[in-house]
Amino acid sequence: MIPLLNPLKEKIWLLVAGSIFIVGGLAIGFWQLANNLFKDNSILSLVAVIIAIFIIALIIGRLIASKAIKPTEYLARSILTVTNEENGVEPPNPEKLDKPSKEFLSSLIQKVYGFKNSMNQLKTEDQTDLSYYQSITNLYPLPIIAINTEQHIGYMNDAALSYLELKANEISDKPLYDVFNISFTSNETLEKWLSEIAGNTVNATETWQRVKLTYPDNRTKKFDLVAHYSQNNSNGLEVVLAIYDRTLLYERDDRDLTFVALAVHELRTPVTILRGYIELFGEELEPKLDAEQKSFMHNMSASAQQLTSFVSNILNVARIEENALNLNLKEEKWEEVLAQVCKDMELRAKVHGKKLVVKIEPNLPTVAVDRVSIYEVIANLIENAIKYTHTDEEIIIDSHLKDGLVETTVIDKGVGIPSNVVAHVFDKFYRSHSSKNSVGGTGLGLFLSKAIIEAHSGQIWVKSKEKEGSTFGFTVQPFVNLAKELETNQSGEIVRGAHGWIKNHSLYRG
Numbered sequence: 001m002i003p004l005l006n007p008l009k010e011k012i013w014l015l016v017a018g019s020i021f022i023v024g025g026l027a028i029g030f031w032q033l034a035n036n037l038f039k040d041n042s043i044l045s046l047v048a049v050i051i052a053i054f055i056i057a058l059i060i061g062r063l064i065a066s067k068a069i070k071p072t073e074y075l076a077r078s079i080l081t082v083t084n085e086e087n088g089v090e091p092p093n094p095e096k097l098d099k100p101s102k103e104f105l106s107s108l109i110q111k112v113y114g115f116k117n118s119m120n121q122l123k124t125e126d127q128t129d130l131s132y133y134q135s136i137t138n139l140y141p142l143p144i145i146a147i148n149t150e151q152h153i154g155y156m157n158d159a160a161l162s163y164l165e166l167k168a169n170e171i172s173d174k175p176l177y178d179v180f181n182i183s184f185t186s187n188e189t190l191e192k193w194l195s196e197i198a199g200n201t202v203n204a205t206e207t208w209q210r211v212k213l214t215y216p217d218n219r220t221k222k223f224d225l226v227a228h229y230s231q232n233n234s235n236g237l238e239v240v241l242a243i244y245d246r247t248l249l250y251e252r253d254d255r256d257l258t259f260v261a262l263a264v265h266e267l268r269t270p271v272t273i274l275r276g277y278i279e280l281f282g283e284e285l286e287p288k289l290d291a292e293q294k295s296f297m298h299n300m301s302a303s304a305q306q307l308t309s310f311v312s313n314i315l316n317v318a319r320i321e322e323n324a325l326n327l328n329l330k331e332e333k334w335e336e337v338l339a340q341v342c343k344d345m346e347l348r349a350k351v352h353g354k355k356l357v358v359k360i361e362p363n364l365p366t367v368a369v370d371r372v373s374i375y376e377v378i379a380n381l382i383e384n385a386i387k388y389t390h391t392d393e394e395i396i397i398d399s400h401l402k403d404g405l406v407e408t409t410v411i412d413k414g415v416g417i418p419s420n421v422v423a424h425v426f427d428k429f430y431r432s433h434s435s436k437n438s439v440g441g442t443g444l445g446l447f448l449s450k451a452i453i454e455a456h457s458g459q460i461w462v463k464s465k466e467k468e469g470s471t472f473g474f475t476v477q478p479f480v481n482l483a484k485e486l487e488t489n490q491s492g493e494i495v496r497g498a499h500g501w502i503k504n505h506s507l508y509r510g
């Protein structure tokens, strides 16, 4: 027993013992009185005494209970006052307490108030710490934003306010996407990342390149974004974002691309003419050529074909940039589309000493595709499988129905992709460091393929292991899935735009 409680215990003990004594005395007195009154009728006297004692016990019990509850009430009042939980509860009045409990409760209450004071002190220290760190981040020229996992802004340093052209009073606790307009090059957005990690990890860091910021007057800037998530952040701002402005660098890339696109556009007609003549000569001269001349002819044809896909890749990426790549989806037989690309690519594979193996599941449904664009996707994937396989291993193209969609995979046993870069292969201009110098390319083929597949309401993915090979796969919709859309469309085709920018928030209406 806590020693301070002893006087309280004694008081309650005395009260209860005294009450029993009084009730006992009264019972004897009542018994005498009742015997006189009811002339020694003992049953009647007993009933009268029991009723009288019952009433008196109730009154005394109530009195004792209200006395005994006083210290508890006092304690409850002080805790509720300290925690501010219950409005309208009066603070405890020590004067209303009797002596023994007064001493004990006063010392207890001192402790409760003391605890509150130290909590308040801690809070102020926390805030001092916070403003100390805020003033440090303000000295730093890098834009820094702290948000919670719902993407509500908690803090922006001065550099961020000036970069985003915002005022401090415009941002507090607002959703990120309400305050400024950013878009990503793929649907791997900040929002998606946060929804995946929140609650599942303790710490995580992610980087996005070429994030586009559009100001209200349509000016744009491009930056790399780094986000760090830390679950144990006590102030609720679990995510810190840092913005690395790359506008100049990326604008130069875009200018280069526009220039290259203009130049490449001029190549298109002569390349088409050259290809036509090469094919014609191939057919006409084939019987008269010896083996070496035939292989020269094949090389010429394969190179002309490669040049054609290079030209269309560049032009299409430039169109995506301007939101001007439109696809016309029509009903097509998938086995025919696939067979045509594979036949065209076979020569290229042969020139590189590789073999294409095509497996198409029988009775595939017709699909809704833009034949020209989907040709480029398949050609890009096969072209990559050829380029990044340095042995004579087969390249398998496998098409089948999966979960109601037509899925096609291109499987190679080539160099594979390191796991730390595999997430970036669909990014614009991404080229792996290991093969950059040994294998030619632009880093645009997969970016373009992804934009095209997504415009087809399909998905593209990759599974790869370094030194073991890669499998690239994509899905397209069976025609029946889109037939309804076509019914309401009088032109007989479905037009979709392939664009490169994905908004951070699906509900953003910019």
Ligand code: ADP
Binding pocket: 380, 384, 385, 388, 412, 414, 415, 416, 417, 425, 430, 431, 432, 433, 435, 440, 441, 442, 443, 444, 445, 446, 447, 469, 470
């Ligand atoms: P590139 O013109 O460089 O081939 P892509 O966009 O087609 O551009 O591919 C981007 C990068 O992805 C390539 O540079 C390469 O590092 C990697 N990659 C693509 N396909 C394969 C593959 N089948 N095997 C290994 N790496 C691949």
